[in-house]
Amino acid sequence: xxxxxxxxxxxxxxxxxxxxxxxxxxxxxxxxxxxxxxxxxxxxxxxxxxxxxxxxxxxxxxxxxxxxxxxxxxxxxxxxxxxxxxxxxxxxxxxxxxxxxxxxxxxxxxxxxxxxxxxxxxxxxxxxxxxxxxxxxxxxxxxxxxxxxxxxxxxxxxxxxxxxxxxxxxxxxxxxxxxxxxxxxxxxxxxxxxxxxxxxxxxxxxxxxxxxxxxxxxxxxxxxxxxxxxxxxxxxxxxxxxxxxxxxxxxxxxxxxxxxxxxxxxxxxxxxxxxxxxxxxxxxxxxxxxxxxxxxxxxxxxxxxxxxxxxxxxxxxxxxxxxxxxxxxxxxxxxxxxxxxxxxxxxxxxxxxxxxxxxxxxxxxxxxxxxxxxxxxxxxxxxxxxxxxxxxxxxxxxxx
Amino acid sequence: xxxxxxxxxxxxxxxxxxxxxxxxxxxxxxxxxxxxxxxxxxxxxxxxxxxxxxxxxxxxxxxxxxxxxxxxxxxxxxxxxxxxxxxxxxxxxxxxxxxxxxxxxxxxxxxxxxxxxxxxxxxxxxxxxxxxxxxxxxxxxxxxxxxxxxxxxxxxxxxxxxxxxxxxxxxxxxxxxxxxxxxxxxxxxxxxxxxxxxxxxxxxxxxxxxxxxxxxxxxxxxxxxxxxxxxxxxxxxxxxxxxxxxxxxxxxxxxxxxxxxxxxxxxxxxxxxxxxxxxxxxxxxxxxxxxxxxxxxxxxxxxxxxxxxxxxxxxxxxxxxxxxxxxxxxxxxxxxxxxxxxxxxxxxxxxxxxxxxxxxxxxxxxxxxxxxxxxxxxxxxxxxxxxxxxxxxxxxxxxx
Numbered sequence: 105x106x107x108x109x110x111x112x113x114x115x116x117x118x119x120x121x122x123x124x125x126x127x128x129x130x131x132x133x134x135x136x137x138x139x140x141x142x143x144x145x146x147x148x149x150x151x152x153x154x155x156x157x158x159x160x161x162x163x164x165x166x167x168x169x170x171x172x173x174x175x176x177x178x179x180x181x182x183x184x185x186x187x188x189x190x191x192x193x194x195x196x197x198x199x200x201x202x203x204x205x206x207x208x209x210x211x212x213x214x215x216x217x218x219x220x221x222x223x224x225x226x227x228x229x230x231x232x233x234x235x236x237x238x239x240x241x242x243x244x245x246x247x248x249x250x251x252x253x254x255x256x257x258x259x260x261x262x263x264x265x266x267x268x269x270x271x272x273x274x275x276x277x278x279x280x281x282x283x284x285x286x287x288x289x290x291x292x293x294x295x296x297x298x299x300x301x302x303x304x305x306x307x308x309x310x311x312x313x314x315x316x317x318x319x320x321x322x323x324x325x326x327x328x329x330x331x332x333x334x335x336x337x338x339x340x341x342x343x344x345x346x347x348x349x350x351x352x353x354x355x356x357x358x359x360x361x362x363x364x365x366x367x368x369x370x371x372x373x374x375x376x377x378x379x380x381x382x383x384x385x386x387x388x389x390x391x392x393x394x395x396x397x398x399x400x401x402x403x404x405x406x407x408x409x410x411x412x413x414x415x416x417x418x419x420x421x422x423x424x425x426x427x428x429x430x431x432x433x434x435x436x437x438x439x440x441x442x443x444x445x446x447x448x449x450x451x452x453x454x455x456x457x458x459x460x461x462x463x464x465x466x467x468x469x470x471x472x473x474x475x476x477x478x479x480x481x482x483x484x485x486x487x488x489x490x491x492x493x494x495x496x497x498x499x500x501x502x503x504x
Numbered sequence: 505x506x507x508x509x510x511x512x513x514x515x516x517x518x519x520x521x522x523x524x525x526x527x528x529x530x531x532x533x534x535x536x537x538x539x540x541x542x543x544x545x546x547x548x549x550x551x552x553x554x555x556x557x558x559x560x561x562x563x564x565x566x567x568x569x570x571x572x573x574x575x576x577x578x579x580x581x582x583x584x585x586x587x588x589x590x591x592x593x594x595x596x597x598x599x600x601x602x603x604x605x606x607x608x609x610x611x612x613x614x615x616x617x618x619x620x621x622x623x624x625x626x627x628x629x630x631x632x633x634x635x636x637x638x639x640x641x642x643x644x645x646x647x648x649x650x651x652x653x654x655x656x657x658x659x660x661x662x663x664x665x666x667x668x669x670x671x672x673x674x675x676x677x678x679x680x681x682x683x684x685x686x687x688x689x690x691x692x693x694x695x696x697x698x699x700x701x702x703x704x705x706x707x708x709x710x711x712x713x714x715x716x717x718x719x720x721x722x723x724x725x726x727x728x729x730x731x732x733x734x735x736x737x738x739x740x741x742x743x744x745x746x747x748x749x750x751x752x753x754x755x756x757x758x759x760x761x762x763x764x765x766x767x768x769x770x771x772x773x774x775x776x777x778x779x780x781x782x783x784x785x786x787x788x789x790x791x792x793x794x795x796x797x798x799x800x801x802x803x804x805x806x807x808x809x810x811x812x813x814x815x816x817x818x819x820x821x822x823x824x825x826x827x828x829x830x831x832x833x834x835x836x837x838x839x840x841x842x843x844x845x846x847x848x849x850x851x852x853x854x855x856x857x858x859x860x861x862x863x864x865x866x867x868x869x870x871x872x873x874x875x876x877x878x879x880x881x882x883x884x885x886x887x888x889x890x891x892x893x894x895x896x897x898x899x900x901x902x903x904x
Contacts, residue, residue, distance in 0.1 A: 148564065203768060
């Protein structure tokens with residue numbers, strides 16, 4: 105059968121995370137595995153009202169084929185929002201995509217030949233690894249420290265390999281929750297200065313900061329050599345399936361060609377509904393509600409982890425986003441912990457798939473955005489129990 | 505700048521048709537150029553009601569992330585509709601895509617290595633040419649006759665090249681309006697029998713037959729070696745941006761992997777709205793209305809062409825779909841005709857871009873679905889005038 109398929113498919117497999125998510129459809133299981141926003145805060149009534157209004161006022165238009173670059177008012181909204189944050193971009197620099205995942209695919213399509221080198225954070229976002237692996241990129245993993253990418257490794261990697269792309273999630277990274285500090289941003293930008301390497305600044309969680317201060321976009325240091333990716337999934341709802349690419353005109357021209365070939369244009373019905381929703385509602389007020397809730401959920405989870413996890417288990421306390429990163433003692437396997445925890449009906453994502461070069465066997469990702477207080481309390485209690493059981497098993501297996 | 509981009513981008517350009525469409529935004533221009541359905545028949549109120557109902561009943565679910573394969577009820581509806589037409593497929597064999605254009609992109613992704621050979625109809629669908637060109641396929645053009653693909657050329661092409669894929673639009677093809685006769689279907693299937701070549705049966709217009717009888721799907725002859733592509737664009741509305749791939753499980757597994765990497769899943773909001781619409785409305789009654797209207801538009805256009813075009817201009821009378829194919833006398837350029845007709849504020853698509861190997865300079869595509877009677881009357885009158893003007897110019901340029 106394999107002779108049918110293109111070479112790029114030979115080493116691919118279904119997303120480990122999505123397969124885990126399927127297994128955990130069981131409603132009795134408490135899942136910290138998915139990357140799902142809390143549906144309690146989906147603006148269902150507002151989106152329904154926006155749909156009714158848009159259909160009545162522009163139904164013939166919104167149900168027809170549309171332009172590849174996307175709905176004008178939506179692109180203007182995005183540009184205006186960047187301007188509020190001090191980034192001046194034109195609506196013409198924006199292409200609407202099917203979630204920011206499609207942005208990753210289009211980047212692969214227009215930039216990557218087989219074997220082209222690109223920097224990935226270690227651990228790195230799995231969706232990006234999958235998208236770029238399809239274009240047979242050669243990944244150059246650079247470790248992520250608690251405040252950003254490792255500058256020493258970055259410097260030698262840039263010098264030795266002159267990579268084409270550098271993929272990064274500078275705010276509340278998936279999976280680690282790490283945010284690049286201001287100093288790390290400046291240092292990273294200095295190391296990239298004068299190079300052709302294109303910095304891909306993926307920022308799906310940037311609007312979900314619930315602690316600390318907003319930091320400047322990497323584009324404010326790097327300018328035209330940056331491609332920004334954004335998404336409405338976490339600020340409006342994932343089901344609207346809309347994201348965007350923001351880049352210099354020479355890149356946008358190529359993205360439009362690739363997008364035409366890929367699917368002509370993004371869902372226009374959804375674009376018009378979301379544009380109407382954004383026009384009629386106060387997104388910042390909505391975000392204030394979400395952020396307060398996520399802060400509460402994150403605080404509850406980290407406080408319980410402080411209290412219940414053995415001291416040799418460490419974790420990174422995020423300032424926003426949806427994820428927490430846990431490190432077990434060296435030699436303790438998070439895959440084994442997964443089995444142990446599943447018996448107690450609590451699941452998470454083992455860290456290994458986030459490492460393009462292997463490693464990370466003792467790490468795991470927890471999602472705090474999609475569980476209420478009761479689930480967090482029960483789930484972390486059970487997880488702590490599973491960790492202790494595993495540590496005892498492990499120590500009894502040590503040679504004496 | 506070019507050194508930034510992947511090799512696959514070096515010979516691409518923006519879609520000629522979409523560029524034409526931009527030029528013809530002028531409301532005074534009568535356009536037979538686009539491939540747009542008639543928006544008079546978009547079920548705006550019904551879709552709006554479906555949106556309100558779905559949001560009220562399943563808002564939390566329809567706004568969340570979803571499965572890559574697509575909304576269950578929508579896949580069941582599609583499988584049931586195939587069953588009505590005598591094709592037994594499982595909902596599990598169906599993957600929902602962003603229009604059938606994404607089906608083309610995913611086919612390229614999972615099957616095509618650079619230089620892999622595939623058969624394209626000559627003339628062929630431009631969206632498919634663009635999608636497969638991105639994967640650097642080697643096209644093997646086989647001429648389309650009035651009743652299907654040329655069997656002699658097909659036979660030698662299969663023997664000499666053993667192509668991996670064969671892309672076809674057997675019903676009311678875009679651009680030619682040609683439908684494979686029953687005899688042509690059987691003959692084509694016989695030639696493919698015992699070969700590995702995968703037949704891609706793209707059928708966006710199949711439900712729009714307004715003359716003659718429905719013919720068996722190519723899959724009914726070829727079985728598992730067929731990939732079916734379908735779309736809601738022409739039967740519901742393009743703006744819902746939903747199509748599907750129907751294929752054997754081994755292929756669907758790979759399509760799911762490619763789709764995950766491309767954009768995780770299709771727009772879920774739109775999938776739930778369309779599923780609700782299909783549950784609450786009679787699609788066949790809706791199609792009866794559309795087909796009656798398109799028949800009237802097509803009849804008017806072809807009758808006027810019979811009456812007004814010079815006899816040396818020929819065309820194919822379609823039994824459904826949205827397009828008419830016109831052939832000018834040998835040596836008369838449809839690009840020159842485009843210039844002449846544009847002066848009279850009527851436009852169409854010159855045929856050349858539909859030929860992967862050049863040629864077709866004297867052909868053009870007319871769309872009849874998106875113009876009312878008044879526009880068809882004025883437009884065809886002006887076009888006839890432009891043709892006559894050009895023929896006179898051409899004959900005066902002939903050497904005596």
